Amino acid sequence: MGLGSFGGAVSATRFLSDAGGVVSVTDLRSEEQLAASLSQLDGLRLKQVALGQHPLELFTNCDVLVVNPAVRPDDPFVQAAVQAGAEITSEVDLFCRFNPAPVIGVTGSNGKSTTSALIHHLLVRTRDQPNSRYWLGGNIGGSLLPQLDDISSSDIVVLELSSFQLESLRRRRFRPRIAIITNLTPNHLDWHNTMAAYHRAKHGVLDAQFRDDAAVLPDDTGGDVTWSPRGMFWRFGIGDSGEDGVFLEDDLLIARSGQRFHFDRRVSTSVVSDPITHETAARPARAAVEEVVRCRLPRQLPGDHNRRNVAAATCATWLAGGELSRVNDALQVFQGLPHRLQFVVERGGRRFFNDSIATTPESSIEALNVFQSRIVMLAGGHDKGLDLSEFAGAIARSASATVLMGQTSGLLREQILQRSNRNCRKVVCGRDFEDSFRQAVALSKPGDIVLLSPGCASYGWFRDFRERGNRFVELAMQWTDES
Ligand code: ADP
Numbered sequence: 060m061g062l063g064s065f066g067g068a069v070s071a072t073r074f075l076s077d078a079g080g081v082v083s084v085t086d087l088r089s090e091e092q093l094a095a096s097l098s099q100l101d102g103l104r105l106k107q108v109a110l111g112q113h114p115l116e117l118f119t120n121c122d123v124l125v126v127n128p129a130v131r132p133d134d135p136f137v138q139a140a141v142q143a144g145a146e147i148t149s150e151v152d153l154f155c156r157f158n159p160a161p162v163i164g165v166t167g168s169n170g171k172s173t174t175s176a177l178i179h180h181l182l183v184r185t186r187d188q189p190n191s192r193y194w195l196g197g198n199i200g201g202s203l204l205p206q207l208d209d210i211s212s213s214d215i216v217v218l219e220l221s222s223f224q225l226e227s228l229r230r231r232r233f234r235p236r237i238a239i240i241t242n243l244t245p246n247h248l249d250w251h252n253t254m255a256a257y258h259r260a261k262h263g264v265l266d267a268q269f270r271d272d273a274a275v276l277p278d279d280t281g282g283d284v285t286w287s288p289r290g291m292f293w294r295f296g297i298g299d300s301g302e303d304g305v306f307l308e309d310d311l312l313i314a315r316s317g318q319r320f321h322f323d324r325r326v327s328t329s330v331v332s333d334p335i336t337h338e339t340a341a342r343p344a345r346a347a348v349e350e351v352v353r354c355r356l357p358r359q360l361p362g363d364h365n366r367r368n369v370a371a372a373t374c375a376t377w378l379a380g381g382e383l384s385r386v387n388d389a390l391q392v393f394q395g396l397p398h399r400l401q402f403v404v405e406r407g408g409r410r411f412f413n414d415s416i417a418t419t420p421e422s423s424i425e426a427l428n429v430f431q432s433r434i435v436m437l438a439g440g441h442d443k444g445l446d447l448s449e450f451a452g453a454i455a456r457s458a459s460a461t462v463l464m465g466q467t468s469g470l471l472r473e474q475i476l477q478r479s480n481r482n483c484r485k486v487v488c489g490r491d492f493e494d495s496f497r498q499a500v501a502l503s504k505p506g507d508i509v510l511l512s513p514g515c516a517s518y519g520w521f522r523d524f525r526e527r528g529n530r531f532v533e534l535a536m537q538w539t540d541e542s
Contacts, residue, residue: 060085060118060124060125060126060127060136060137061085061086061087061126061130062084062086062096062097062127063086063093063096063127063129064093064095064096065200066099066201066202067127067151067200067202068096068125068127068150069099069202070150070202070204070205071125071150071153071204072084072100072105073204073205074153074204074205075123075125075153076103076104076105080123082105082106083105083106083107083108083109083117083121084100084107084108084109085107085112085113085117086109086110087111087112087113088111089111090110090111093110115136118136118137118139118140118145119139119142120143121140121143121145122146123145124140124145124146124147124148125148125153126147126148126149126227127149128149128198128223130223131223132223132226147227149224149227149228150202150204151196151197151198151218151220151224151227151228152224152228152231154202154204154207155218155228155231155233156231157207158203158207158210158216159210159211159212160194160210160211160215160216161212161215161216161235161236162234162235162236162237163178163215163217163218163235163236163237163238163239163375163379164197164218164220164235164239165178165197165217165218165219165220165241165375166219166220166221166222166225166238166239166240166241166261166264167240167241167243168241168242168243168244168261169241169242169244169364170242170364170367170368170371171198171199171219171220171221171241172199172219172396172399173360173365173368173396173399174239174241174371175197175199175217175218176195176199176393176396177368177369177372177393178217178239178372178375178376179194179217180389180393181376181381181389181390182217182376182379182381184388184389185381185382185385185386185389186376186379186380186381186382187380188213188380190213191213191214191215192211192214193214193215193216193217194214194217195216196216196217196218196219197217197218197220197221197224198218198219198220198221198224199219203216215379218235220264222251222260222261223260225260225261225263226263228263229263229267232266232267233263233264234267234268234269234272235264235268236272236322237272237274237275237322237378237379238268238272238274238288239264239274239275239371239374239375240265240274240275240276240286241277241367241368241371242277242367243257243258243261243284245257258284262286262287265288265289265290266289267289268288268289268290269289269290270289270290270291271291271320271321272289273292273320273322273375274286274288274291274292274293275292275293275294275304275371275375276292276293276294276295277294277295277296277367277371278294278295278296278298278300278302278304278306279300291318291320293305293316293318293374294306295370295373295374296367296370297367297370303315303316303317303318304370304374305370305373305377306370307354307366307367307369307370307373310353310355311351311352311353311354312351312353312354312370312386312387313349313350313351314348314349314351314374314377314383315348315349315350316348317348320378322378322379322380323380350384352383352386352387354369354386354390355387355390355391356390357391357393358402358410359393359395359401359402360393360395361400361402361412361429361430362425362426362428362429363429364425365400369390397525397528397529398413398414398415398416398524398528399414399416400413400414400512401413401414401528403531403532403536404536406535406538406539406540407505407538407540408504409435409500409505409506409507409508410432410507410508410509411508411531411535412509412510412511413511413528413531413532413535414510414511414512415512415513415517415525415527415531416528417512417513417514418440418513418514418516418517418524419514420447420449420450420514420515422512422514423438423453423513424449424450424453424514427453427454427457427458427510428457430457432508433504433507434458434459434507434508434509435460435461435500435502435503435507435510436454436457436458436460436462436499436510437461437489437495437499437509437510437511437512437513437531438450438454438461438462438464438512438513439463439464439465439466439467439468439471439513439514439515440464440465440467440513440514440515440518440520440527441467441516441517441518441519442465442466442467442470442515443516447467447470447471447474447514448474450471450514451471451474451475451477451478454471455475455478456479458510459485459507460485460486460499460502460503461475461485461486461487462489462496462498462499462502463488463489463495464488464489464495464513464520465513465515465519465520466515466519468488468489469488472486491520492520492521492530493534496531496534496535496538500538509535511527511528513527
């Protein structure tokens with residue numbers, strides 16, 4: 060259910076078909092919209108491919124329903140399959156059933172992809188185990204199902220896990236060797252209805268852990284939510300709380316542990332079938348190990364939220380046997396993830412950042428808070444009916460000039476001008492994306508940041524945030540101050 064365009068469903072379809080399954084595929088989008096994914100199914104003998112609609116009988120007549128992570132858990136078609144007795148699963152759940160390697164599982168409201176990618180990057184560069192390979196998958200995209208034959212028990216798999224993926228994994232008592240929760244903020248309540256349900260879904264990453272497994276949890280400043288790990292746990296944060304954990308305080312990276320965690324004590328599988336009793340780890344009175352190294356964050360990782368992501372990722376890597384002394388060098392060559400406050404290029408004294416993934420006002424407000432330099436902002440897009448007043452206020456405070464795009468441009472302009480005494484020639488609307496980019500660079504000066512952080516969805520002008528971000532990167536790479 061949900062072929063999509065990110066590859067996970069294509070891999071699941073191939074995997075099940077190659078294993079002898081009788082497989083049907085359905086998606087609400089049209090053949091034309093899904094052309095790229097459909098072409099990757101060439102050569103498979105599928106029972107049915109139903110596009111543009113979900114035929115109910117497919118859901119009531121299947122043994123197993125593999126659901127795309129973008130589908131809501133209370134979707135009526137999923138519920139119809141549940142009623143008919145089908146097993147509900149996901150691509151990542153299929154992977155976990157057959158994966159022989161220990162898993163580092165990452166979840167949370169924000170920062171999952173960045174933290175997962177950082178852990179993978181740090182493992183590769185700081186862990187000296189010639190027989191190990193490191194794999195990155197789950198919600199971050201790029202299915203690991205096709206790699207299953209290459210993954211061995213001495214490798215490590217880093218999985219980014221959405222709440223929905225955790226729901227299906229919880230039923231199978233998924234047991235990551237190291238579980239990480241980046242944070243919990245009420246930004247997915249449209250899915251989970253209540254904060255308690257959302258919290259329970261995220262807690263699923265801890266629920267089947269054993270006493271000798273590890274949890275990496277935010278320090279208290281990460282919100283007032285409590286977590287009850289069953290195994291040992293460590294904290295992360297950007298101020299040293301004196302607890303066991305990893306803290307990035309100013310330019311010091313501090314790692315501390317009074318507990319012994321043996322990552323290499325192998326477990327037979329990352330998935331367990333027997334329930335375990337609940338026990339909370341006892342905290343030791345004193346730290347037995349403390350390491351401190353200097354650490355400077357590269358410009359690919361701007362902002363306090365990224366300092367927290369680095370602390371969390373370092374904690375997991377350190378627990379898995381990575382060397383703290385090599386973390387700083389490794390961070391300097393981290394590429395950053397595309398579209399997430401991604402540093403693109405420095406041209407004519409301007410630095411271009413692509414934050415196209417910011418499709419909500421909150422994430423763009425976060426981005427505006429990151430930079431100290433003057434910002435020329437590219438914002439706006441499709442109108443989802445969200446309240447834009449706080450966003451307009453943040454732009455009025457933080458951006459020295461703004462180019463507005465798409466449906467929301469008129470409203471945003473009016474609200475920004477109401478909140479600032481800014482020259483209205485510095486708050487302008489673009490005719491199309493290229494025109495918006497041109498106006499943004501014309502309004503910028505050497506030393507400025509040109510930031511694409513729309514705070515709105517991309518529909519109308521683009522297929523998705525990736526296409527929008529890629530176009531921005533192209534334009535920035537082509538631009539010279541003579542052009
Ligand atoms: P996720 O995978 O959870 O969606 P990403 O790593 O893709 O998170 O980051 C998406 C956006 O969320 C970033 O561009 C940034 O604006 C914001 N973000 C990233 N990390 C954090 C964090 N630790 N706390 C708050 N916001 C964050």
